[in-house]
Amino acid sequence: MDGATPIPQGTAYGRQNPTYDASLTEVGTGTPCGEWLRRFWQPIALSGDATVRPKKVRLLGEDLILFRDRKGRPGLLYPRCMHRGTTLFYGKVEDEGIRCCYHGFLFAVDGTCLDQPCEPDHGLHRDAARQPWYPLEERYGLVFAYMGPPEKKPVLPRYDVLENPAPDERYVAVIGGQGATGDDTFEIVPYSWIHMNDNVMDPFHVQVLHSTFTVVQFVAEFKVMPKCDFYPVEDGVCYSAYRKLDDGREMDRISHWMMPSIMSVPSIFFDAGPSTSIGWVVPADDESYFQVNVRKSRDNRKFSLPIDGKLWHERTDEEKQDVPGDYEAQVGQGKISLHSEEHLATSDRGVVMQRRMLEQQIKLVQNGSDPAGVIFDPAKALVHVRSGNFFRAEPKREPVPAE
Numbered sequence: 001m002d003g004a005t006p007i008p009q010g011t012a013y014g015r016q017n018p019t020y021d022a023s024l025t026e027v028g029t030g031t032p033c034g035e036w037l038r039r040f041w042q043p044i045a046l047s048g049d050a051t052v053r054p055k056k057v058r059l060l061g062e063d064l065i066l067f068r069d070r071k072g073r074p075g076l077l078y079p080r081c082m083h084r085g086t087t088l089f090y091g092k093v094e095d096e097g098i099r100c101c102y103h104g105f106l107f108a109v110d111g112t113c114l115d116q117p118c119e120p121d122h123g124l125h126r127d128a129a130r131q132p133w134y135p136l137e138e139r140y141g142l143v144f145a146y147m148g149p150p151e152k153k154p155v156l157p158r159y160d161v162l163e164n165p166a167p168d169e170r171y172v173a174v175i176g177g178q179g180a181t182g183d184d185t186f187e188i189v190p191y192s193w194i195h196m197n198d199n200v201m202d203p204f205h206v207q208v209l210h211s212t213f214t215v216v217q218f219v220a221e222f223k224v225m226p227k228c229d230f231y232p233v234e235d236g237v238c239y240s241a242y243r244k245l246d247d248g249r250e251m252d253r254i255s256h257w258m259m260p261s262i263m264s265v266p267s268i269f270f271d272a273g274p275s276t277s278i279g280w281v282v283p284a285d286d287e288s289y290f291q292v293n294v295r296k297s298r299d300n301r302k303f304s305l306p307i308d309g310k311l312w313h314e315r316t317d318e319e320k321q322d323v324p325g326d327y328e329a330q331v332g333q334g335k336i337s338l339h340s341e342e343h344l345a346t347s348d349r350g351v352v353m354q355r356r357m358l359e360q361q362i363k364l365v366q367n368g369s370d371p372a373g374v375i376f377d378p379a380k381a382l383v384h385v386r387s388g389n390f391f392r393a394e395p396k397r398e399p400v401p402a403e
């Protein structure tokens with residue numbers, strides 16, 4: 001029709017119902033992603049959090065009770081007592097384990113029932129059932145749990161960047177929320193673990209969210225838009241962000257994401273050399289996670305910088321609008337991001353590489369194989385972490401011709 005007003009295109013009317021990718025986000029028992037995640041040791045608490053006061057923890061969609069018996073052994077038990085089902089949260093911890101508050105069944109850290117005080121001879125049949133439990137190990141000031149099939153239990157890896165602390169170094173571990181920045185923590189972050197996991201292979205947001213869009217949250221050297229190379233490695237994906245600095249030096253800032261959800265990024269303080277820290281994104285359930293960071297340190301320096309002198313949790317909504325950070329960007333994606341609505345671009349190639357690797361590995365486990373990144377041979381337990389700020393060799397200068 002000549003002269004007719006053009007019909008506007010692309011309005012919000014009639015759009016499809018959006019969906020998320022369940023295969024990458026659902027972490028419960030029996031889900032493909034959940035079974036893959038259960039094949040790895042997961043850090044679940046600081047060692048100091050496992051005490052004689054039982055503590056509720058939520059991991060991969062399961063509610064559990066963490067405690068430490070009075071002989072110093074940490075334990076992680078299914079909360080419902082195998083007798084008549086009250087919670088062990090109200091139990092009392094003793095030398096040998098935790099005693100249920102209701103009829104006094106005593107459970108060791110491996111779920112063995114040691115005493116049934118209301119039964120003849122303290123329970124002639126107390127071996128008949130066991131309180132469901134998960135194995136734990138401690139390292140770097142953290143408690144790690146293995147929640148997968150017992151016959152597939154790998155060794156707990158060691159990470160070269162965390163090994164051999166100097167005499168004046170110690171492990172500084174924090175557990176908490178977005179960014180896990182020490183004092184600046186959320187106990188549980190209220191959205192899917194995959195939001196944070198994607199973020200690890202997304203260096204371009206540093207130059208926008210953390211620089212131009214807000215105030216510079218990183219040191220000045222990182223303001224320069226990098227040239228990024230992404231490449232798969234045997235246990236994950238790396239990227240190298242190349243920068244030519246104002247003083248002529250050239251630097252590769254290498255980040256390493258290791259399966260299942262481990263990240264090691266270089267110092268934001270521009271310290272040269274290998275990274276000295278590692279972080280884990282641990283799903284509490286489909287819609288929440290917590291983050292665990294540990295590093296070798298000679299000081300009490302925090303993991304990130306405060307903005308305008310305030311930590312994230314101290315800021316008002318208006319202040320967060322004015323200067324949004326990772327938490328705002330990721331909580332803004334919803335409880336689980338709607339993948340059907342995404343339009344991935346060239347700057348997402350690291351995220352795409354990472355998600356493809358996740359899909360492949362999850363399928364491997366579904367088909368009965370062992371995933372990459374789990375280690376069964378104790379002699380091979382040392383993992384090489386590739387991240388760091390590495391200067392390239394000085395370019396050779398042409399000799400100045402004699403006058």
Ligand code: FES
Binds near residue numbers: 084086101102104
């Ligand atoms: S319910 Fe725990 S001992 Fe009875």
Ligand SMILES: [Fe+2]
Binds near residue numbers: 206
């Ligand atoms: Fe970020």
